Amino acid sequence: xxxxxxxxxxxxxxxxxxxxxxxxxxxxTEIANLVPSCGKCNQSKGNKDxxxxxxxxxQLCPRLRRPAGLEERISRLKAYExxxxxxxxxxxxxxxxxxxxxxLNRLERILQLMQEAENDARNLRDIARRHLETKHKLD
Numbered sequence: 001x002x003x004x005x006x007x008x009x010x011x012x013x014x015x016x017x018x019x020x021x022x023x024x025x026x027x028x029t030e031i032a033n034l035v036p037s038c039g040k041c042n043q044s045k046g047n048k049d050x051x052x053x054x055x056x057x058x059q060l061c062p063r064l065r066r067p068a069g070l071e072e073r074i075s076r077l078k079a080y081e082x083x084x085x086x087x088x089x090x091x092x093x094x095x096x097x098x099x100x101x102x103x104l105n106r107l108e109r110i111l112q113l114m115q116e117a118e119n120d121a122r123n124l125r126d127i128a129r130r131h132l133e134t135k136h137k138l139d
Contacts, residue, residue: 002038003073004041005100010037011038013045014033015035016050025088027087032087033086044058053076054077097128
């Protein structure tokens with residue numbers, strides 16, 4: 001069952017987000033960082049801190065859905081959080097601060113270029129649509 005609301009488990013959630021603000025947090029996919037989740041909770045939680053989310057106002061969060069036994073689930077999640085220290089990789093320490101910063105900067109540039117390419121594609125589709133509409137009116 002979903003660790004957050006008690007519904008049927010359909011997927012696994014990273015208890016601690018592995019990416020936040022488009023950057024790796026250092027947490028990885030491992031048993032100390034996974035909990036069973038339903039799709040509603042997993043999608044609603046996203047990369048938020050579990051405790052703030054579960055008690056927050058995000059759409060479909062358990063506090064708003066009011067499942068039975070929510071306080072007991074919160075207690076179990078707190079115990080799980082303390083059960084074992086999860087692996088957290090310090091990439092800057094491993095690769096060096098400068099190399100890691102360079103990597104993140106390149107990644108950000110790539111993401112910006114992808115957004116620009118998406119905008120270009122949208123504009124080109126609009127131009128092609130208008131061209132085809134005009135051509136068919138003339139025929």
